[in-house]
Amino acid sequence: MENTSLKGKCIVVGVTGGIAAYKICTLVSLLKKSGAEARVVMTENARRFVAPLTFETLSGNPVITDTFAEKPEWEVEHIALAKRADLVIVAPATANFIGKYANGIADDFLTTTILAMTCPVLVAPAMNTAMLNHTAVRANLNVLRGRGVHVVKPETGRLACGDEGEGRCPEPETLVQAIINCLNKAQLGDSGQWSAVSGQLNAQVKDKDDYDGKTVLITAGGTREDIDRVRYIGNYSSGKMGAALAEAAIKRGARVIYIYGAVNVMPRADNNCDLCCELIPVKSTVEMRDAVMKNLERADYIVMAAAPADYRVERPYDTKIKSESLTLKLIKNPDIAAEAGAKKGGRKLAIFAAETGDPVPAAVEKLNKKNADLCVANDVTREGAGFGTDTNIATFVFRDGRNEPLPMMTKRELADILLDRVHEK
């Protein structure tokens, strides 16, 4: 399927000598299908894992390995490719490559060309857990982060060597999403929704690691329902709570699937965590429901912080309405939390109840109706609570009937307590 954010982009794919090199065949194929131009550069050792012919066939372009090849496609090939690239991703990135890149060594085509790159660079380390945790590899990755290189978080699971742990190369679809996120962020620049705060690059450390290897699906913002071509029904949700949840979850080691509607803010990205956040924009409640249901199985935790419109216009107008008066017939939208609750299996589901007046009775009812594990109840009429504010005053309502009233706190603080509670249960 063609993807507008990748169409026409020149993506250089660096492949190094790791066992996960086979996954990159699918990555190249997905990039090609998305309308991107994929240019594969392999190290000598990568050629022992996958034949260059495979990449040549999938990308439709020659594969480059040798800086001193006799018939270069461009005159000074490594410079030409560096100038042409919109983004480079090195996946899998071996410990060897990471060490060379961090130290400015340029002894083959990949390491030479990457030093000439001015475009965004993504590196997806993949290796045995002990190698990944080695001080030298960690230090090299930190050096790269500090220079603005985006490091894709390796996945946790069974490794090729038979060990269990962190170090797996993410799936090709995840890498494509990381590329899209990175390109979007580069386009938005510093004034965009994504703020890459360079002063924080080296200081990025996890707050905790209790969500390591876990995936948290978060919904955020309000949805919009078309009235006609230019008007919609919406609500005051700002997306601040969802963004705070995503930031907190990522800082605790989670991978986040972020399904968001109309928002004023996005999770703050930094080089250590932005690529752990898979962004799925939606417009209407039906679109949000479809995205949630499609991604539910990949999640360990589901947190529904969005405010989806409960009703939609039965027949939105195709053109701009100009009549003196207007009567709209609204029909009920799907109940996303209830549908997710019915299919959640062993996953934990947290929902929000934004009410006017005492929110607890409504929260208890919602909790049961939607088969949720925790409901965050808040009275949006109280000062310091509700839509658009940086703080909230909430009561957690649990399935066993317990309540936990909380004082006013920032949405980020509330996000961390919510993650504590759903993790504990």
Ligand SMILES: Cc1cc2nc3c(=O)[nH]c(=O)nc-3n(C[C@H](O)[C@H](O)[C@H](O)COP(=O)(O)O)c2cc1C
């Ligand atoms: C079967 C096999 C699998 C390997 N898998 C990895 C790996 O997943 N990650 C890694 O960093 N090195 C791995 N290595 C070691 C690298 O291939 C080796 O460090 C090599 O020098 C990397 O060269 P390159 O970075 O130039 O491609 C593996 C080696 C072998 C023989």
